[in-house]
Amino acid sequence: MDKKNNSVIEALKMSLENNPDDTSVMAHLADLLLSSDESEEALGFYQKLLAINPTDESYIKGALAASEQLGNDALSSSYKTLLNALGHQEEQGETDSTAEEDDVVQDIGTQRVRGAKLRLVTDDTFDSDWEVEDSTVYLNDVGGMEDVKKRLHLSFLGPLQNPDLMKAYGKSIGGGLMLYGPPGCGKTFIARALAGEIGAKFMAVGLSDILDMYIGESERKLHEIFNTARRAAPSILFFDELDAIGQKRSQLRNSGMRTLVNQLLSEMDSVGNDNKDVYILGATNHPWDVDPALRRPGRFNRMEIVLPPDELARESILKYHLKDKPAESVDVTLLAKKTELMSGADLAHLCEAAVEYVLEESLSTGQTRELSTDDFAVPLQEIKPSTRPWFENARNFAMFANDSGSYDDLLNYINKMKL
Numbered sequence: 001m002d003k004k005n006n007s008v009i010e011a012l013k014m015s016l017e018n019n020p021d022d023t024s025v026m027a028h029l030a031d032l033l034l035s036s037d038e039s040e041e042a043l044g045f046y047q048k049l050l051a052i053n054p055t056d057e058s059y060i061k062g063a064l065a066a067s068e069q070l071g072n073d074a075l076s077s078s079y080k081t082l083l084n085a086l087g088h089q090e091e092q093g094e095t096d097s098t099a100e101e102d103d104v105v106q107d108i109g110t111q112r113v114r115g116a117k118l119r120l121v122t123d124d125t126f127d128s129d130w131e132v133e134d135s136t137v138y139l140n141d142v143g144g145m146e147d148v149k150k151r152l153h154l155s156f157l158g159p160l161q162n163p164d165l166m167k168a169y170g171k172s173i174g175g176g177l178m179l180y181g182p183p184g185c186g187k188t189f190i191a192r193a194l195a196g197e198i199g200a201k202f203m204a205v206g207l208s209d210i211l212d213m214y215i216g217e218s219e220r221k222l223h224e225i226f227n228t229a230r231r232a233a234p235s236i237l238f239f240d241e242l243d244a245i246g247q248k249r250s251q252l253r254n255s256g257m258r259t260l261v262n263q264l265l266s267e268m269d270s271v272g273n274d275n276k277d278v279y280i281l282g283a284t285n286h287p288w289d290v291d292p293a294l295r296r297p298g299r300f301n302r303m304e305i306v307l308p309p310d311e312l313a314r315e316s317i318l319k320y321h322l323k324d325k326p327a328e329s330v331d332v333t334l335l336a337k338k339t340e341l342m343s344g345a346d347l348a349h350l351c352e353a354a355v356e357y358v359l360e361e362s363l364s365t366g367q368t369r370e371l372s373t374d375d376f377a378v379p380l381q382e383i384k385p386s387t388r389p390w391f392e393n394a395r396n397f398a399m400f401a402n403d404s405g406s407y408d409d410l411l412n413y414i415n416k417m418k419l
């Protein structure tokens, strides 16, 4: 396997560790492993992907190719059967399955970025080619996070909605905003909500959209993405898992990845010069791993911490996750009191566990019933706040890297909560 491939695979694995449910990253990783003859590992990921979405043709094709490489005839013939069954369905339905879709690894046409479907285009075909799937979350669905919301209004929504007002002030607020904080506390979620508010002017860029197995290709893609954003301006470019894309160059052994960081730097600078109406939002769990050059003026010069939800926020998060469930009698206020330091993801998990508990009971008794507060007792004992270890680790980084005061909010919170 060549070095470039190797480092991309490493980066993707790292990203997957932070976001184990991210199918776009997993799919990209599986494809890369397959093309690097790591068939067994590739097969494992395709199977995970198929467990999530059993009818996705590209996953089945990947699994088929991997099992063929492994010489596992039984397995490959069952994937063939699956594929034929799918093909048959399509003939009866619409038949516009395109040739591009077959080319899993090299296709830069349609790519999935957590919920949003992006279409990268060449320079002269912009207009209708950004397909952003309707985001189903809006800022109102995001519980708590008042400070972050205020910051988003100030940095993005205000300028986008009142361009004249911004002009009147002579200059846009400019620069980029980096959200950081413990995992599961809503960085990606609030970015999606922002997309919901803004629609097609919001472009999410996942790691897997940029990283590519060919040297030079990633830089070209990054450039294309920025150009598209410039043409759509005023617009917002969102880089999730910024630490993986914009990793400290001093930590990178691989020159391919370093070039990518350089490219990101120069694109961001050129946004500042050519086009003041492209706003950049980034999110990361590890801000200390982000290249310091990315934090200079005009780049990600502002940081906003996304903290674990406070009691009121927990209450609204719990309500959000129970809103379509028969849970009227659940005492969410009490649950909110008992879930200090839980992340939004922990709370989502808690609700799922309680629902599962009731479902299982219903299956065995044949009777359905409403959720009650008691159904949360066991999950409350089993699910521990996942933010604690993050703070333990973050404290050291923040203390030693706080020369410009950028981690004041983090340190204040650590002291206040006695973490």
Ligand SMILES: Nc1ncnc2c1ncn2[C@@H]1O[C@H](COP(=O)(O)OP(=O)(O)O)[C@@H](O)[C@H]1O
Pocket (backbone or CB within 6 Å): 141, 142, 143, 144, 145, 182, 183, 184, 185, 186, 187, 188, 189, 190, 306, 309, 317, 320, 343, 344, 345, 346, 348
């Ligand atoms: N403020 C919030 N309001 C409602 N749900 C939330 C909130 N924060 C997190 N969640 C839930 O937790 C999940 C994980 O959050 P996510 O945005 O992926 O965290 P991060 O990107 O910070 O690691 C979300 O998909 C959502 O279900």
Ligand SMILES: [Mg+2]
Pocket (backbone or CB within 6 Å): 019, 187, 188, 189, 240, 283
């Ligand atoms: Mg995230």
